[in-house]
Amino acid sequence: MxxxxxxxxxxxxxxxxxxxxxxxxxxxxxxxxxxxxxxxxxxxxxxxxxxxxxxxxxxxxxxxxxxxxxxxxxxxxxxxxxxxxxxxxxxxxxxxxxxxxxxxxxxxxxxxxxxxxxxxxxxxxxxxxxxxxxxxxxxxxxxxxxxxxxxxxxxxxxxxxxxxxxxxxxxxxxxxxxxxxxxxxxxxxxxxxxxxxxxxxxxxVSTAIAIGKAIRTARTERRDPFQALAAALGDSGLYPHCLTLFDGKITDLERETRGGFSVGRVTIDGFGDGGSRMEVLFQNENLVARQDGRVRAMVPDLITIMDRETADTITTERLKYGQRVKVIAASAPSMLREPAALSLVGPAAFGLGPDFTPIEILNQGEGA
Amino acid sequence: MxxxxxxxxxxxxxxxxxxxxxxxxxxxxxxxxxxxxxxxxxxxxxxxxxxxxxxxxxxxxxxxxxxxxxxxxxxxxxxxxxxxxxxxxxxxxxxxxxxxxxxxxxxxxxxxxxxxxxxxxxxxxxxxxxxxxxxxxxxxxxxxxxxxxxxxxxxxxxxxxxxxxxxxxxxxxxxxxxxxxxxxxxxxxxxxxxxxxxxxxxxxVSTAIAIGKAIRTARTERRDPFQALAAALGDSGLYPHCLTLFDGKITDLERETRGGFSVGRVTIDGFGDGGSRMEVLFQNENLVARQDGRVRAMVPDLITIMDRETADTITTERLKYGQRVKVIAASAPSMLREPAALSLVGPAAFGLGPDFTPIEILNQGEGA
Structure with a gap:
């Protein structure tokens, strides 16, 4: 190519x-x-x-x-x-x-x-x-x-x-x-x-190109870019599961540069009267997403915060109070979910508890 | 040799x-x-x-x-x-x-x-x-x-x-x-x-050997090692002036490891009723010695704290409360007192004020 x-x-x-x-x-x-x-x-x-x-x-x-x-x-x-x-x-x-x-x-x-x-x-x-x-x-x-x-x-x-x-x-x-x-x-x-x-x-690399193309094409054709993203991930074979974890507005952000990393947490409040809230912890990357205290996704599964209109990714250093976002999770490539990998890139490697649970288990019964 | x-x-x-x-x-x-x-x-x-x-x-x-x-x-x-x-x-x-x-x-x-x-x-x-x-x-x-x-x-x-x-x-x-x-x-x-x-x-290098030999010989022959040190420095041509700045006991010490350096200050109280006190600031090396607020020696001139009996040098990381010490100053080699050198190794380089004054000026009229 x-x-x-x-x-x-x-x-x-x-x-x-x-x-x-x-x-x-x-x-x-x-x-x-x-x-x-x-x-x-x-x-x-x-x-x-x-x-x-x-x-x-x-x-x-x-x-x-x-x-x-x-x-x-x-x-x-x-x-x-x-x-x-x-x-x-x-x-x-x-x-x-x-x-x-x-x-x-x-x-x-x-x-x-x-x-x-x-x-x-x-x-x-x-x-x-x-x-x-x-x-x-x-x-x-x-x-x-x-x-x-x-x-x-x-x-x-x-x-x-x-x-x-x-x-x-x-x-x-x-x-x-x-x-x-x-x-x-x-x-x-x-x-x-x-x-x-x-x-x-x-x-x-080709999967990244396919994802970018899917989002771009969906925008041009006025289709839902998040559906296009999920489809591209599914087609890749590498990232079989994809879920929209949350939809809301950033209402709090703690972020500092410490030891060569950007570390912090972002709080997102849901729209509507439900009062549901998601908190995402990050160390350069988003590590864990909790909704009202319940873990909905954890590293090494992917957690990405995106503009809810454009599906542009908002990297942790670009997060701001007031942004309207969707939180998207995708399953990590299977090589990263093997036990030898999890000890180095799983939740334990970040001090987030011993056990990794895949998003498809954490969110059983919830649709994409 | x-x-x-x-x-x-x-x-x-x-x-x-x-x-x-x-x-x-x-x-x-x-x-x-x-x-x-x-x-x-x-x-x-x-x-x-x-x-x-x-x-x-x-x-x-x-x-x-x-x-x-x-x-x-x-x-x-x-x-x-x-x-x-x-x-x-x-x-x-x-x-x-x-x-x-x-x-x-x-x-x-x-x-x-x-x-x-x-x-x-x-x-x-x-x-x-x-x-x-x-x-x-x-x-x-x-x-x-x-x-x-x-x-x-x-x-x-x-x-x-x-x-x-x-x-x-x-x-x-x-x-x-x-x-x-x-x-x-x-x-x-x-x-x-x-x-x-x-x-x-x-x-x-040969001066360092001569200094060490002079101290060792003086000890063996039960002569004053500080006099032997001063004589060896004088003979070297490199460090022409040498003074005993102070004689006393360490009564306070602040020292921390910060940014890869040992930094701090040591306070030495004089013997006898006079109540005189010397304070030495250091960043790995001793930088300035003040007696009752008056500067008596400053970098790049040498300031060394030694055991008052043995003339063993006490490096900054070995300083302890209660040690009986003499504070000895020696003039820096003349290459270090040139203006181009002083901007890099003089008091200004350590945030200790703009001007360098040699020990022989600071201590005019005081004997070794």
């Missing part, structure tokens, strides 16, 4: 949904990718099956607080600087790139790289959504190393990290992102083609 | 004094260096004049809070791992090493490297004492770059930093040292032989 500007805009819209509130606002990532395509031309989205076993595949994305990313803009050269340094470290050229996380602005990150380096993007990612910490990735769940990784920042600074475990890597990279001003580009988990094929969420 | 175990012990004692309270306790650095010499044999201390113009000279030391360094011990391999990586980055072998700062444990850091790598230590350093921040070094004052630098930590983690200015480098390296657990080994400001010769404090 050839990636052009139209596909990029759909991707940005779909990646925003898959970000589950995080991954950074895709707007600047889209501008960067569009500029790169205008300068260097388009490139291909290839299937993981098309990778040679010994190919060098570079996952890339941004690390830091999304609240910072909307005020401190990239200089545009971070991605290429990081990838070129990885090539120097590995002593060979990069054959393909992929998003560490498909969610949010990070879903766009490798598209800048692909245009600039003239390499394809692989149709897969490491999270199938967005997660706040870099070890919350299928590559780590499957025992691969994050290192060597390369961080690059808008000030022109560059750092190479080597650690012997991925949790230390997250801590070091997070500390570095704070020291570099709160946001940095990171190339990490350099993969062989065989590893990228076996240990990634397949099809997530 | 051949460096053996006896010289190392003298060096540790002298470096502790030159640390001005900081640079880390030399005890562990001494153990590491002794072990390295026992394993690999001794090595030479060479004069800067002996360096080839195009030699590769690697300054090394530790970055972090000294309070952490006494509880979180090195694994012993940090120094060599960092230097080997620098060699890989520069594409050549290191010809000699030197201490970034002669003060405290950092004065010992390159001695581990010299034994392990079989290269000489150059008789010079970057600070002539210890300073809390890595850009407070003559290499930076003279416009040289800190990069590439290599940080290594006890957990086995390694990071390479490249920045385009040395203040950003300090911020990034400091953030990394915190993320790595509060302390890390750092190889920075890779120098040519010509640069090391022109832009360093010459003779500081």
């Amino acid at each position: 050839r990636i052009d500007r139209a596909a990029l805009a759909d991707l940005a819209r779909g990646a925003a949904f898959l970000g589950s509130g995080g991954g950074g606002d895709p707007y600047y990532g889209l501008l960067l990718a569009e500029a790169a395509i205008a300068r260097c031309g388009g490139f291909d989205l290839i299937a993981p099956a098309d990778l040679a076993d010994d190919a060098l595949v570079a996952p890339c994305g941004w690390i830091g607080a999304p609240t910072v990313s909307v005020e401190k803009l990239p200089n545009g050269g971070e991605t290429v600087a990081g990838l070129r340094r990885l090539e120097a470290l590995m002593g060979r050229r990069i054959d393909a790139v992929l998003p560490v996380e498909i969610g949010g602005g990070n879903g766009l990150a490798p598209f800048v790289a692909a245009a600039e380096l003239g390499v394809p993007v692989v149709d897969c990612d490491g999270m199938g959504r967005a997660f706040p910490e870099s070890q919350m990735v299928i590559f780590n769940i499957r025992g691969l190393s994050a290192c060597p990784s390369v961080l690059t920042a808008a000030c022109g600074s560059l750092a190479v990290i080597e650690t012997d475990n991925n949790l230390t890597h997250e801590r070091v990279a997070r500390g570095l992102s704070v020291a570099l001003g709160g946001i940095a580009h990171m190339v990490e988990y350099p993969l062989t083609g065989a590893q990228a094929r076996q240990h990634s969420i397949p099809g997530s | 051949r460096i053996d175990r006896a010289a190392l012990a003298d060096l540790a004692r002298g470096a502790a004094f030159l640390g001005s309270g900081g640079g880390g306790d030399p005890y562990y650095g001494l153990l590491l260096a002794e072990a390295a010499i026992a394993r690999c044999g001794g090595f030479d201390l060479i004069a800067p004049a002996d360096l080839a113009d195009d030699a590769l000279v690697a300054p090394c030391g530790w970055i972090g809070a000294p309070t952490v360094s006494v509880e979180k011990l090195p694994n012993g391999g940090e120094t060599v791992a960092g230097l080997r990586r620098l060699e890989a980055l520069m594409g050549r072998r290191i010809d000699a090493v030197l201490p970034v700062e002669i003060g405290g444990g950092n004065g010992l850091a390159p001695f581990v490297a010299a034994a392990e790598l079989g290269v000489p230590v150059v008789d010079c350093d970057g600070m002539g004492r210890a300073f809390p921040e890595s850009q407070m070094v003559i290499f930076n004052i003279r416009g040289l770059s800190a990069c590439p630098s290599v940080l290594t930590a006890a957990c086995g983690s390694l990071a390479v930093i490249e920045t385009d200015n040395n203040l950003t480098h300090e911020r990034v390296a400091r953030g990394l040292s915190v993320a790595l657990g509060g302390i890390a080994h750092m190889v920075e400001y890779p120098l040519t032989g010509a640069q090391a010769r022109q832009h360093s404090i010459p003779g500081s």
Whole structure:
């Protein structure tokens, strides 16, 4: 599949949904990718099956607080600087790139790289959504190393990290992102083609494009974009269940930038006289949604807050008092619901209690 | 000059004094260096004049809070791992090493490297004492770059930093040292032989050895170690003035680990009925000494608190209520008193007012 500007805009819209509130606002990532395509031309989205076993595949994305990313803009050269340094470290050229996380602005990150380096993007990612910490990735769940990784920042600074475990890597990279001003580009988990094929969420990039296209088309044809979204998720095979959890108005918001993350909670009051209320907790990404005290969705299932008219995703750093929103939940890719994955990306990993319950169980009997 | 175990012990004692309270306790650095010499044999201390113009000279030391360094011990391999990586980055072998700062444990850091790598230590350093921040070094004052630098930590983690200015480098390296657990080994400001010769404090290593030897000999011969210290400083040519500022007992201490530094103040009450009191402020190193409100010494002049019986230096992280101490001041090497240097290492750099006044002016008419 050839990636052009139209596909990029759909991707940005779909990646925003898959970000589950995080991954950074895709707007600047889209501008960067569009500029790169205008300068260097388009490139291909290839299937993981098309990778040679010994190919060098570079996952890339941004690390830091999304609240910072909307005020401190990239200089545009971070991605290429990081990838070129990885090539120097590995002593060979990069054959393909992929998003560490498909969610949010990070879903766009490798598209800048692909245009600039003239390499394809692989149709897969490491999270199938967005997660706040870099070890919350299928590559780590499957025992691969994050290192060597390369961080690059808008000030022109560059750092190479080597650690012997991925949790230390997250801590070091997070500390570095704070020291570099709160946001940095990171190339990490350099993969062989065989590893990228076996240990990634397949099809997530094309699914993001399909989601974005479905919402765009529904709007143009004056159909309900939320129905179109649910249909696209169902068609993907990756995210089989989708539910509208809540419909209301944001009446309270607590949000702070702490330890390199945007953390907080948003309160949404339902329309009408019922007096029902939903509360969503987030750490960069939305983690748990409770309605009147009852849990209706929890990480790693996706929880995305969207404008109730346009179906535009509202990332956690864009939440504001008074916004009219729908809260949409989608089931996580099955690889993220396996026990080994849940210990790293489930509710326990966020201090939210020991057990994960899928949205289709939590909301049994309730329609989409 | 051949460096053996006896010289190392003298060096540790002298470096502790030159640390001005900081640079880390030399005890562990001494153990590491002794072990390295026992394993690999001794090595030479060479004069800067002996360096080839195009030699590769690697300054090394530790970055972090000294309070952490006494509880979180090195694994012993940090120094060599960092230097080997620098060699890989520069594409050549290191010809000699030197201490970034002669003060405290950092004065010992390159001695581990010299034994392990079989290269000489150059008789010079970057600070002539210890300073809390890595850009407070003559290499930076003279416009040289800190990069590439290599940080290594006890957990086995390694990071390479490249920045385009040395203040950003300090911020990034400091953030990394915190993320790595509060302390890390750092190889920075890779120098040519010509640069090391022109832009360093010459003779500081042999001066530290001479100071340590003078104190040791005085103790053995039951002479006053403080007189011996003053004589050794005078003989060095580097630190011409030396004064005993105060003699008393520690009656109060505020100290916290903040932003990767040990910061605080210590209060010392004089003996006898006079009721005189000295207060010393520190940020890793002692920065200013005030007696009853009057400034008696200020950075970059050296202020060292020593056990009043043994003349053992008490580093800032070892200060305790009740210790009987003398506060000794020594004039900084003249390179540090030049205007360009004072803007980076003088009182203004620490928010302590605009003007530097040398101890020999502040204490005119008062004897040593």
